[in-house]
Amino acid sequence: MKARRRPGARRRWPLVAGLLALALAAGRPAAAQDDAGEAAVAFRPFLLVSAQAYAARDTFEAAFGQSLQALVGGGLSIVSRRFFVDLSASRFRKTGERAFRSGGETFRLGIPLTVAITPLELAFGYRFRPSRRIVPFAGAGLGSYRYEETSGESDPEGNVDARHIGYLAVGGAEFLAARWLRVALDAHYTRVPGILGAGGISQQAGEDDLGGTAVRLRVIVGP
16 A cells, blocks of 8 residues: 554554453443432443545555445543543454556556554544434544554565554534433544555555545444
8 A cells, every 4th residue: 555664563452452342341331410310421332333435545446446444443432411522442454455556547466465444533522412312513633543554475574564643523413212322423534644655556646644534323322
């Protein structure tokens, strides 16, 4: 593709697994109660599925046939009546082919290429609360994005393991499905400059942004 390599980058996937385990083990969320008995602060685990159209369109189309890819993950949402903080982790992993561009055309080389992307994201935002059943929200934040690239080539020097900071914006709405279950649908925009573009198809296409625009579905356990 190819990302900017960071030699000796430590593996942080166990941190992602730990975050998901913590969120899922939370079970029925804890909540601080106000004087009226209503939850003032609630801690709510969630699962998420995301369909993201990557900004590096030519790079992803060359490797995988399309720029729209799926991520899955989970996290923890801390909410009050008007504000929220979301901590989430997600994962994309897929095997395609290495490719190169010449004369405006893309040629696939038949060499397997496996790419894994692990976003760890923190978002802050506002809940508009027009009703208990529907809660629109909007927010922004930042994340740490790990990019791993391996191929069938015998030379391990061609592999990549890099991590960069990126920025995000999110907006959508929560819908009450049951007393302790909500479903959220949102649009999620990320910008992660500088992680691609060091070589390969991403350099030839002039693409260095690993971000993009996604539609996310979250299943939330909480009030």
